[in-house]
Amino acid sequence: MAVYTEVPDVELQSFITSYGLGQLLSYKGIAEGVENTNYIIHTDSGPFILTLYEKRVKKGDLPFFLGLMEHLAKSGFSCPTPVRDQSGVMLRELSGRPAALISFLEGFWVRRPQLNHCSALGRSLAELHLACSNFNMSRKNSLSVTSWPGLFESFRSEADNIAPGLSNLIQEELEHLQQNWATDLPNGIIHADLFPDNVFFLGDKISGLIDFYFACNDLLSYDIAVCLNAWCFEPDNSFNISKARALLNGYQQVRKLKKVELSTLPLLARGAAIRFLLTRSYDWLNKEMDAFVKPKDPSEYLRKLRFHQSVKDVREYGLGDG
């Protein structure tokens, strides 16, 4: 939970006035978002989210993120949309921070996703990939396979404090991934962080996707690999093949995966597992005692990685055709 930047009322009133949405009626900091400060804003025109971008987000990336959200919304894909002020500007400054006013998306995330949710997720992910295909900006994945060794080096000497043998395990896994990583696969813009808390539902239907602040250009099926890790394991870390099947079948209802995308999926799933194992390990070892945000347990992703290492064939993800 995080309100890193407190915005004074007078400053906010003048900020909101410039959007032509009527009077500011209320604002409350919300305890969501690890990276940024978010407020729920009520105006005469309805509710909005105000986001102040904190240090972990690069200012230079914001035109890409905001542009992407606007592009998606214009394409009919449901997600929060940055509002332009009366001069047509999306990216503003408030209380010394880059800031954007963003449309309020109704819906809420599902704490215990079921098969129907995984199936809807698959379809929505494929729709996202298609809707991104004609967006004309790009952003390198700063957490891609080539950045993992550098990230690992930054905490390598302390890694075994998380789990005995972790340092060697990561070292060997990174070597394997560097040597075997798939490159000749369909690529484009991916969400790259599509955990259940970034997918809002109303009833059985997805009302929209949120939090595009890791979006980047990479292999499309890597996005699926992230979701397999985030959606298809049970709280005891056992893999639920039915959820994986629902996810993959849902995706393929909208965009058919190529044979090579299917055959390399176990490798990409290992990659996605190590990406979160690395960042969670780093956050775990560098946690601040008085932080608002409790770091997530890295060992969850160690167990997921081990599962994917054991996978010999994509059929183990519930598909008939490897």
Next chain:
Amino acid sequence: MAVYTEVPDVELQSFITSYGLGQLLSYKGIAEGVENTNYIIHTDSGPFILTLYEKRVKKGDLPFFLGLMEHLAKSGFSCPTPVRDQSGVMLRELSGRPAALISFLEGFWVRRPQLNHCSALGRSLAELHLACSNFNMSRKNSLSVTSWPGLFESFRSEADNIAPGLSNLIQEELEHLQQNWATDLPNGIIHADLFPDNVFFLGDKISGLIDFYFACNDLLSYDIAVCLNAWCFEPDNSFNISKARALLNGYQQVRKLKKVELSTLPLLARGAAIRFLLTRSYDWLNKEMDAFVKPKDPSEYLRKLRFHQSVKDVREYGLGDG
């Protein structure tokens, strides 16, 4: 900032259904409220606040607090109102906590109150006192003059860690207050915690008062004394006599203070200062390293106490008649 209790979506959906307010559309934990967990809830019928009462609030006091809010709203005094479910119940349970759904009050608190705000506050405080007068429940002030010595004992040995000599200063002040405390003054239900963040404005007008979770029976003018401390000092802790005059005159536009209430106001202001000096000192010395809520600096109230100790006459609060 505080979301102490995470509410699962399925549980919340069934909870909201029992109010007959339509579908749950969204819910977000908000970073306000030191004592309780609060969510902004959107339903088909509009926005609401969901409050889960945490350990610091006594469950037995909740019927008083919720009853008072309902009484005030029915009397035309603007404040959040508990919503009754379809069986007529206000106080429910959710995720193992006492819980209430409460109407959403538009408006926001003023970070730097000016004279007009102090004047409006005074009028609203007097209106509150009048509106409470025919409420048929009561609650003892658990932080009144008789409870201060016990609270002091709980941290006395560490008090000088906050400021050298603090222990002696509090000891002498408590003796003075015990010996001279006013008793024969108009009493009734007071808010007892009317800091600027509990008073919502829309433009120059108060849209309502919030956070009645310290409300209790005590001297009415003690509520004014709390406000003198909370509203009439500048950020450098200098006393602003014009703000005090605006507050007192505003109050007297609605309810004329008796001569004895005026003459004892400096004493009550010392009492209000020590009440917050004591609780802030306790919280400061007992702060948890990983707490969501940063404890407030007690020394602010030490300086306020010293000011009131120097006051010889209520005219120093801006009134012509001592």
